[in-house]
Amino acid sequence: xxxxxxxxxxxxxxxxxxxxxxxxxxxxxxxxxLFALFPLLxxxxxxxxxxxxxxQAVWIGPANWLHFFSDPLTLHAIGLTVEMMILTWVLQTxxxxxxxxxxxxxxxxxxxxxxxxxxxxxxxxxxxxITWVSILDPNFGLINVALRxxxxxxxxxxxxxxxxxxxxVVAIVIAWQFIPFHSLLYMTGARQIPRELYDVAEIDxxxxxxxxxxxxxxxxxxxxxxxxxxxxxxxxxxxxxxWVMTGGGPGYATRILPLHMYITAFxxxxxxxxxxxxxxxxxxxxxLSLLLLRVTGFLRMSSQLEGL
Amino acid sequence: MQQRRLSRRDFLQTTGAVSLAAxxxxxxxxxxxxxxxxxxxxxxxxxxxxxxxxxxxxxxxAKFNQTHPSIHATVQFFQNDPYKQKLQVAMxxxxxxxxxxxxxxxxxxxYIDAGDVYDLTPDLNADPxxxxxxxxxxxxxxxFNGHIYGIPNxxxxxxxxxxxxxxxxxxxxxxPQTWGDLLNxxxxxxxxxxxxxxLGGASKWTYLMYEMYxxxxxxxxQVFDAIMANQPNAWSNxxxxxxxxxxxxxxxxxxxxxxxxxxSYDTGQASALLxxxxxxxxxxxTWDFGTILNDDPSFIQQGKLGWFPxxxxxGGIGDPSNLTGVPCNxxxxxxxxxxxxxxxxxxxxxxxxxxxxxRRIALGEIPPVQGIENKxxxxxxxxxxxxxxxxxxKAVHFQLAWDQALPPQPAQALLANxxxxxxxxxxxxxxxxxxxxxxxx
Numbered sequence: 203x204x205x206x207x208x209x210x211x212x213x214x215x216x217x218x219x220x221x222x223x224x225x226x227x228x229x230x231x232x233x234x235x236l237f238a239l240f241p242l243l244x245x246x247x248x249x250x251x252x253x254x255x256x257x258q259a260v261w262i263g264p265a266n267w268l269h270f271f272s273d274p275l276t277l278h279a280i281g282l283t284v285e286m287m288i289l290t291w292v293l294q295t296x297x298x299x300x301x302x303x304x305x306x307x308x309x310x311x312x313x314x315x316x317x318x319x320x321x322x323x324x325x326x327x328x329x330x331x332i333t334w335v336s337i338l339d340p341n342f343g344l345i346n347v348a349l350r351x352x353x354x355x356x357x358x359x360x361x362x363x364x365x366x367x368x369x370x371v372v373a374i375v376i377a378w379q380f381i382p383f384h385s386l387l388y389m390t391g392a393r394q395i396p397r398e399l400y401d402v403a404e405i406d407x408x409x410x411x412x413x414x415x416x417x418x419x420x421x422x423x424x425x426x427x428x429x430x431x432x433x434x435x436x437x438x439x440x441x442x443x444x445w446v447m448t449g450g451g452p453g454y455a456t457r458i459l460p461l462h463m464y465i466t467a468f469x470x471x472x473x474x475x476x477x478x479x480x481x482x483x484x485x486x487x488x489x490l491s492l493l494l495l496r497v498t499g500f501l502r503m504s505s506q507l508e509g510l
Numbered sequence: 511m512q513q514r515r516l517s518r519r520d521f522l523q524t525t526g527a528v529s530l531a532a533x534x535x536x537x538x539x540x541x542x543x544x545x546x547x548x549x550x551x552x553x554x555x556x557x558x559x560x561x562x563x564x565x566x567x568x569x570x571x572a573k574f575n576q577t578h579p580s581i582h583a584t585v586q587f588f589q590n591d592p593y594k595q596k597l598q599v600a601m602x603x604x605x606x607x608x609x610x611x612x613x614x615x616x617x618x619x620x621y622i623d624a625g626d627v628y629d630l631t632p633d634l635n636a637d638p639x640x641x642x643x644x645x646x647x648x649x650x651x652x653x654f655n656g657h658i659y660g661i662p663n664x665x666x667x668x669x670x671x672x673x674x675x676x677x678x679x680x681x682x683x684x685x686p687q688t689w690g691d692l693l694n695x696x697x698x699x700x701x702x703x704x705x706x707x708x709l710g711g712a713s714k715w716t717y718l719m720y721e722m723y724x725x726x727x728x729x730x731x732q733v734f735d736a737i738m739a740n741q742p743n744a745w746s747n748x749x750x751x752x753x754x755x756x757x758x759x760x761x762x763x764x765x766x767x768x769x770x771x772x773x774s775y776d777t778g779q780a781s782a783l784l785x786x787x788x789x790x791x792x793x794x795x796t797w798d799f800g801t802i803l804n805d806d807p808s809f810i811q812q813g814k815l816g817w818f819p820x821x822x823x824x825g826g827i828g829d830p831s832n833l834t835g836v837p838c839n840x841x842x843x844x845x846x847x848x849x850x851x852x853x854x855x856x857x858x859x860x861x862x863x864x865x866x867x868x869r870r871i872a873l874g875e876i877p878p879v880q881g882i883e884n885k886x887x888x889x890x891x892x893x894x895x896x897x898x899x900x901x902x903x904k905a906v907h908f909q910l911a912w913d914q915a916l917p918p919q920p921a922q923a924l925l926a927n928x929x930x931x932x933x934x935x936x937x938x939x940x941x942x943x944x945x946x947x948x949x950x951x
Contacts, residue, residue, distance in 0.1 A: 254620065254918075255598055255599075255602050256598065256601050256602040256620060256621070256624050256626075257620075257623070257624045332777075335774065335777065336777070338772065339772065339773070339774075339777075339779055340767075340768075340769025340770075340772050340773060341767075341769065341773065341779065341782075341783060341788060342779060342782065346769075358769075359769070360768060360769030360770070360771055360772040360773075361772060362712065362771075362772040363711060363712060363769055363770065363771025363772025363773070363933075364771070364772070365771075365930075365933055365935060368772075448712075449712075449714070450926075451712070451714065451771075451926065451929050452711070452712075452771045452772075452929050452930075452933055453926060453927075453929045453930035453933060453935055454926060454930075465922060468595070469918060469922050470918050470919035470922050470923075471620075471917075471918040471919065472919060
């Protein structure tokens with residue numbers, strides 16, 4: 203008598219969500235619908251209206267959208283935003299990477315230094331902005347006072363009042379604020395890299411630089427992607443620090459798109475047109491992160507530890 | 511004590527976090543304001559006073575409630591910067607309080623246009639003693655088409671030149687009577703290696719003071735009236751081109767130093783330039799007296815602070831007695847109020863009544879009320895108070911700050927374009943072209 207054992211493998215199929223599951227997700231879904239989807243839809247509606255926030259909203263069709271692509275102020279703001287994205291990435295990535303890898307070391311002095319590096323992360327943005335405005339003040343600020351004391355009066359500037367300079371000064375302060383966050387990402391990333399890789403490399407005679415470029419950097423690929431997505435989409439939402447430091451000025455020198463949106467909607471009281479800018483920002487943010495995920499192969503999440 | 515004046519008209523500098531938070535709280539904080547039942551009619555007043563001013567209003571209101579058993583007034587106080595947005599949201603929802611604090615000008619006009627503000631003219635005309643109590647130039651910013659929508663509730667704050675008497679004495683300088691005098695003064699001070707005039711350009715509205723005075727001195731109030739009346743190309747008026755050319759000449763002469771665009775008025779840096787002796791003069795609203803008194807009392811106590819009105823401009827047709835600044839702040843009555851007559855009674859009996867006037871003078875304020883010279887001359891700093899009071903009394907026209915008078919969008923564009931004008935990034939002609947585009951929007 204032979205017994206045949208049939209192993210039946212249940213086909214994996216998606217079961218329709220059962221009602222308790224729906225029930226458990228309901229609060230989150232409601233919250234999302236109420237505070238994300240609903241306002242988004244309202245913004246879409248408002249983008250086709252002329253509304254000052256008080257009187258009746260008037261339907262004006264696609265006029266706001268057409269205006270968006272021809273408004274010199276908006277085009278200028280888009281240009282600045284792209285510039286800010288590039289500048290942010292170029293300023294912050296190398297520094298965060300180096301700091302992060304440095305802090306990943308277990309030496310005691312590094313832990314102490316890390317505490318100082320992380321400090322800016324703990325301050326409120328508004329406090330950071332106000333502090334930097336004082337430091338950069340042309341007459342009483344620390345930087346110019348120090349420059350004058352060192353006999354470098356000709357280097358003293360109206361840092362935030364010079365239209366050619368303010369944008370870069372702001373970008374540097376933003377970097378100062380956010381580099382700790384990104385270093386933290388790189389630090390944890392670097393600590394995940396198996397020790398063996400370095401040991402093997404050392405046996406093969408690799409030096410410090412070689413180890414960094416051949417092991418650390420490739421192993422941190424996904425950390426770099428994550429951090430870059432944060433930086434690039436983040437620069438689409440920079441608002442508070444610039445607002446406190448320059449209010450978008452002097453002139454329009456630092457009015458990037460998020461500020462332009464706020465000023466248009468809430469100060470110029472053109473809520474309809476402001477909604478267009480807000481929607482463009484939201485769409486660009488989503489598109490940008492999807493694009494980055496796809497281009498970089500982040501979604502495939504292939505292992506980097508094969509063979510270990 | 512006068513700390514709130516620092517950012518009185520300066521909504522632009524609101525920190526993002528604060529205003530966003532205010533917006534949110536505005537969204538949730540509105541509603542349920544209209545008074546409940548009971549025998550007394552309840553009225554709710556929104557105000558932004560702080561410190562001693564707030565105490566004054568609370569005391570006056572408490573007394574009012576005692577003497578008017580049929581009315582119960584409650585005053586709610588908000589912070590200056592978030593308040594504007596809170597009011598905006600409440601108005602948008604057509605749920606304003608019974609009486610609201612405001613600055614007159616374009617914002618009040620937008621509420622009037624939306625049909626939300628009660629016209630006080632009939633009540634004022636029915637009681638001439640009440641109407642004539644106020645200095646005429648102080649009602650201007652709340653008057654539209656001859657109708658009055660607001661009652662002055664605090665002090666007048668024109669813009670004047672403040673100067674450092676030590677510097678003037680040291681270099682034997684005299685007070686400029688004309689624009690030409692001022693230019694010479696600038697040159698002399700510059701030669702001494704000092705900054706002639708302090709300017710807090712980072713606050714942007716500070717630029718406006720030069721623009722408003724020069725345009726008024728050169729062409730009179732009608733130049734700006736044409737802009738308010740939405741006349742096409744009103745910004746291209748030769749008077750405005752000339753005023754802006756004069757401004758750029760002043761900047762080029764080094765009147766403001768080189769870093770003025772990053773000096774903030776709101777953080778007290780511009781005022782500090784004057785009392786630390788780094789700058790000789792400062793064109794600013796009279797609230798700056800309170801700022802200096804707060805930041806460096808000895809500067810005033812030792813008699814180092816001097817003042818003079820904006821000089822006449824050679825060949826200009828504007829009246830040199832004209833003023834610009836903040837004519838006054840106002841209380842307006844919401845049309846939705848269920849107790850409009852109670853509100854009018856409150857405005858008449860509690861706002862700037864004799865006791866309020868006395869107490870405001872004691873706080874260094876100058877209520878726009880007729881015949882208070884005697885009270886002013888016995889108050890501390892009476893020379894200063896009388897100087898300002900007489901300026902306002904004499905003024906043929908008191909121009910509300912343009913950024914308050916204009917609707918929000920042109921007002922914002924004006925400040926940004928002034929910023930570029932002072933930095934000489936744009937020419938006076940470009941300024942006019944840019945501003946013409948905002949007319950009628």
